Amino acid sequence: MLNISCEKKQDFISISKQSFSQKKKTNLSVEEKQAWYLKDIVIDTIPGISLRRAKDSLLIDKKGQKVIIAVLDSKIDTNHERLKDYIWKNSKETPNNGIDDDKNSYIDDVNGWNFLGNKKGENTNYTSYEYTRILKKYAHLFKDKEEVDIAPKDSLLFNLYTRAKNTYDKRMKYAKSQLRYANMLLKNRKNLEKGLLKYFPNNNYTKKDLDSLQKIYPNDKELHRYTLIYTNFMQSKYSQKSMELGKLKAQERIDKLLSLSYNERKLIGDDLEDINDTNYGNNIVNDYLDLFVHATEVSSVITSFKLDNIKIMPITVFTNGEVTDKDLALAIRYAVDNGAKVINMSFGKSLSLHEDWVQEAFKYAEKHNVLLMSSAGNEYLNLNEISKNYPTDIGKNGKEVSDNFLLIGGTSQKLTKNLVYYYSNYGNKHVDIFAPGENLYVAFPNNKYEYDSGTSLSSATVAGVAALLYSYYPNLTVSQIKNIIINSGVKYDVDVEIRVGREKKLVPFSSLSKSGSIVNAFNALLMAEKIANQ
Structure with a gap:
């Protein structure tokens, strides 16, 4: 494991047990509290993702390519001051003319698509579990x-x-x-x-x-x-x-x-059991903002990277209840077909009716070099003890169906035994890597801001890092991008507290995910540069 000083800016960042104990910062300024997850463990003594360090030392005078991140989530405030300049615009579609100008089967999809509505512009706010x-x-x-x-x-x-x-x-x-x-x-x-x-x-x-x-x-x-x-x-x-x-x-x-008699698709009008019945939905991705804040939060984590070449593609699949496998599978395909390179899915469920539909969509995304990620969940569960947590790339035979999916756990700003976000799920068989997810300063609808927590925000953080890699190293494959993110994380040689039932115990942080680390933009860019030049 390498140790790094501030002068050796081209070495990978890593933290030994000895240096870890010396790098504890407890009193943060307002600016540090609001942007802690973008900070650097060496320079700032804050366990963030080293984004600012990466931009200041590795990206100067470099120009990246445009990258679209599809946010599969709830309705979103596309007019929020922190989001409006980053919202994807479908240049092939003429707004509100009632014509499918780009002939992608989605009429007037200027800013994305809503799979929870009908052609009349009516939308449902409830789906079944x-x-x-x-x-x-x-x-x-x-x-x-x-x-x-x-x-x-x-x-x-x-x-x-x-x-x-x-x-x-x-x-x-x-x-x-x-x-x-x-x-x-x-x-x-x-x-x-x-x-x-x-x-x-x-x-x-x-x-x-x-x-x-x-x-x-x-x-x-x-x-x-x-x-x-x-x-x-x-x-x-x-x-x-x-x-x-x-x-x-x-x-x-x-x-x-929970009602066994409630028809969740009555308003939408499609057959939920027919993956080929795709003629539903509408282009309304930004209403009911008083009820739905999740997508606005998640997207604001990505836009906090302040990269002009990154765009957010809003796709509505999530409301009160749980996402259907049909909507998810079709949303992934929509994102891929419309140019997304990264797909963030900050939600999960314990059961799946049609996991084959979703995993076929995973393979479709892999074929088109698109990376997907999801949040590990906030039930402080050991996912090793659960058969599956959806969405997942683990097939019925127990092996990965594709090499383009990441599951993300959450961490805090605390360089203590509480480094892991208290509610984060974990497990080195399923969780690939951790990322900041506790007390992030995020956008809420109507130009508001609040601190919030959850692995949904951790997943969005990794989505931003993935987009960064795609932008500056567009020739890398999705498998390379995935493995760079996993292998370039910063390892913290420290015991952290987790909940096991009603008890708490200390375990090595390295034991809680496949990588045993926290995602790091600086390291990822260094590794990408090395691989791209091989």
Whole structure:
């Protein structure tokens, strides 16, 4: 393992155990907090991806080629100040003329495509969970059956159905408990407000007013209880609006996402079981922004790289619920056919009805030299102990079907045992590499910004690095790009804390992914230069 000093800018960055213990920075400035994931471990003592170092030392006077990153996600704020200059424009399509000018079968797809709508411009905001779909499809065969009742030829399907049923029952139980909880909170709030009308007839008061009541009536224990509880309700997460939204989400989860009678494709109008039924969707990729923020967040991580030659292609496949394999497979093909070199899919699910459709799309992307990536997930699970997590390039025989897919875990800015993002999934059989994903300063719709966390942001970070490589080394193959990203990461020789059930334990960071490292743009560019010149 090489150690690097600030003067040796052309050596790979690596961190030994000794140097690791010396490189801890706890008090970050506002600028460092907002851009920590772009920083350098040697120069800044922050475990970012060394993007700024790469741009300042390796990309000066170099001009990259245009690279399109397809973001397969929710609706996106294409007018956000941080995104608008980076949104892909289909130059072959005349806006809103109702004609398929480029003859790609998608009418007026000027900025991308929405697979969750119909030709009338109507869009759905709810899709089923995958386990709900599986129950709908196979209940007529397996409902109330035991394993002894199943013919050997149906055993794999029965196993899928059983796993779906177990997951479904747990989620339905949880949804009902959340609905009861939301109703309880709303009822308690209403009762407390009713009790406080005696003191505030106009129902208008602040925390300071409530504190004053306790001083005015020091012996009124009931009043003290009311004011103490209601003070909690004055927090934003317990506001009337937040609790009503929580109730709505729980109710919609029961009525739609988990409902065995809900027809998720009624509005869209296609046959979900027919991959060749492709005449659906519309070009509306940027509505319902108050409900959907995910794609805006994810895309803003990519645009924070500030590379003018990178464009974002918005493709809507994700809403409340889980992505269908059909939409995902067709979205990948759409992205490839329209020039994307990188496809980011910051979502996942535990079951898949048509994984073959998706994996055929993976192979189609590989054939066209396109790299795909997805987030490992935020359930602090060891994916080694799970049969599969979708989307995946692992086929039914346990081997990779293509060499163009990366699964990304999340890290923090903390050079401590908490280097791994607390909720990140992990596992050296499935997770390829880690990338920053905790407390990233990201865009929210309507020109807003917030800090947020999740492996979705980690995946987007790697998408940006992949685009960087494609831009400056366009002759590299997708397999080379993938392996450069994996093999050029910075290894941290340190034990980190992970959750195992209800327990916590320390394990080597190197044991949590195939690469045992964090993605690094500086190293990746150095390795790409070396390979390109061989």
